[in-house]
Amino acid sequence: MAAEARSAEHHPALAHHFDDLDQQRQASELGMWVFLVTEVLFFGGLFAAYAIYRWAYPEAFHAASHHLDVTLGAINTVVLIGSSLTMALAVQGSQLGNRRMLLVFLWLTILLGSTFLGIKAVEYHHKYVEHLIPGASFHMEGFDAPQAQIFFSLYFGMTGMHALHMVVGVGLLLTLVVRASKNEFSPEYHTPVEVTGLYWHFVDIVWIFLFPLLYLLGRV
Numbered sequence: 576m577a578a579e580a581r582s583a584e585h586h587p588a589l590a591h592h593f594d595d596l597d598q599q600r601q602a603s604e605l606g607m608w609v610f611l612v613t614e615v616l617f618f619g620g621l622f623a624a625y626a627i628y629r630w631a632y633p634e635a636f637h638a639a640s641h642h643l644d645v646t647l648g649a650i651n652t653v654v655l656i657g658s659s660l661t662m663a664l665a666v667q668g669s670q671l672g673n674r675r676m677l678l679v680f681l682w683l684t685i686l687l688g689s690t691f692l693g694i695k696a697v698e699y700h701h702k703y704v705e706h707l708i709p710g711a712s713f714h715m716e717g718f719d720a721p722q723a724q725i726f727f728s729l730y731f732g733m734t735g736m737h738a739l740h741m742v743v744g745v746g747l748l749l750t751l752v753v754r755a756s757k758n759e760f761s762p763e764y765h766t767p768v769e770v771t772g773l774y775w776h777f778v779d780i781v782w783i784f785l786f787p788l789l790y791l792l793g794r795v
Contacts, residue, residue, distance in 0.1 A: 600766045607770040611777050614740075618781055621733050625788060628725050635722030639715070640789065642707055643730070644698060648790040651694050655779045658687035666772045669755075669765035677755050677768070681748055684775070688745045695738050702727070730789055737785060740778045747771045 629636045661683040668676030706714040709728045717723070751768055754760065760768060 600769070603766045603770050604773070607773050611773065614777065618733075618736070621729070621736070622784070622788070625729050625733065628722075628729065629792075632722035632725065635720075636726045638717060639723040639726035639730075640792065642702075642705065642715070643790050644701065645790050647694050647698055648786050651691050652782065652786050654687050654691050654694070655782050658684050658691070659776055659779045661687060662772050662775045665751075666765070666768050669760045669768040670762060672760075672762040674755060674758060674760070677760065678752060681752050681755065685745055685748045685752070688741055688748070692738060692741055692745075695734065699731075702731075733785055733789070737778065737781055740781070744771075744775050744778055747774065 661680045665677055665680035665684060668674075668678075668680060702708055706712050707727055709724050709731065713724050713727070714720075715723050748771065751771060754767065
């Protein structure tokens with residue numbers, strides 16, 4: 576009887592080394608949280624480098640930050656906050672078994688994420704035109720130009736790694752769209768949507784710290 580009950584409860588998405596879908600979900604969520612901890616350590620190193628150099632060269636960082644477009648940065652902040660909302664609603668749709676709701680909000684999240692990347696590309700182009708990309712062609716008026724190049728090295732390093740994480744996130748969302756279109760998710764099984772949501776929210780939170788550090792602190 577126990578074997579029959581276990582067979583009746585078997586789900587096509589249940590991996591053979593888990594007893595049930597709940598155990599599989601908990602293991603997946605734990606794995607994602609462990610991964611996000613390593614991401615915190617990674618970005619933490621970048622934030623620490625920023626803090627050290629900002630303390631060492633406050634005037635240069637203050638001057639360099641004025642070359643960033645606060646308006647575009649603020650728009651991107653609103654875009655990402657909106658994407659966190661649509662991602663949360665996509666997760667809710669998967670939990671309710673509402674495929675239409677899931678697909679609509681997955682596509683909206685993809686649209687917002689792509690909008691963020693497009694705006695960031697515009698910002699990078701502006702820096703290229705202004706010769707503010709670190710390297711042989713870097714040029715910024717002022718005695719603190721060499722130290723300002725450190726600021727832009729950190730700016731491109733931090734925002735570039737964040738953008739890379741956004742690209743990965745959009746790729747994961749597209750994968751979810753394909754799977755949702757095949758009706759693979761249900762109230763019983765929606766773990767991939769939930770763990771992708773955790774990743775997406777983490778990337779959004781990173782930007783919430785990047786925006787004031789890079790765009791605003793030099794203006795207060």
